[in-house]
Amino acid sequence: MTAGRAARPRHYLMCRPSHFTVDYSINPWMDPAKPTDTGLAVAQWKQLHALFLELGHTVELLDPLPGLPDMVFAANGATVVDGRALVARFRHPQRTGEAAAYLDWFRAHGYPVVRQASFSNEGEGDYLVVGERILAGTGFRTDRRAHAEAAEVLGRPVVTLELVDPRYYHLDTALAVLSETEIMYYPAAFSAASRTVLRQLYPDAVLAGAEDAVVFGLNAVSDGRHVVLPEAAVRLADTLRGRGFVPIGVDVTELLKAGGSVKCCTLELRD
Secondary structure, eight states: OGGGOOOOOOEEEEOOOTTOOOOSOSSTTOOTTSOOOHHHHHHHHHHHHHHHHHTTOEEEEOOOOTTOGGGGOGGGGEEEETTEEEEOBOSSGGGTTHHHHHHHHHHHTTOSEEEEOSSOBOGGGTEEEETTEEEEEESSSSOTTHHHHHHHHHOSOEEEEEBOOGGGOSGGGTEEEOSSSOEEEOGGGBOHHHHHHHHHHOTTOEEOOHHHHTTTTTSOEESSSEEEEETTOHHHHHHHHHTTOEEEEEOOHHHHTTTOOTGGGOEEBOO
16 A cells, blocks of 8 residues: 555755744743753754655755744745745744745745735644645634635635644644645644534544644654654554555654644745
């Protein structure tokens, strides 16, 4: 079954966690009283970066800026479809300075459409592209009104999904894209109405349990064959293996102290 799955080379943007720390709290995972180790965060990130290169993907780098410790979570910076970059407008003031860096990067790299969102919008944290459709999260970070704007700028139909558990404050902490037609998600993170929508759209989705969700097992990156996810999500990895995927566990636990993991570090550039 695994032989039937084909990996497709991807183009990613990442940001080294040179200034990573937790000195404020904007989600339930962040506790400034708990010590963080910037060196360990960098080492774990470097392993993830190296893995993507080993798998044949292209990785661009955004320069980290002092005073912006969450810049490592590059997925939050924008959503890119067909060369159109919709740059984030962060909800919390601690992160608003990141948007300018993304605007500058996309303009410098010649993207034909570069636009910052008018409403609160946290990039691929809340916008996940599945084939020709964009699944869009709301409830904690991204304004529901931003979904119509994303549909207009990116030229894809957008499906709104409501998040209800503050631990899973971004869509990419509760749902991951596996292929052009397949996803995996944690049902309890969504409202009843959104669970109904997901069942209708993806009746064969992989459903994660609480033990895998809480270690951010759904904050994963797939190239259609390989699924890179936190190594602690062992049950989820077994399920993926049974579906013909090749799960690859990594250790990014230092970054989890800020509420992020594999996918949070990885913005896909769909050129």
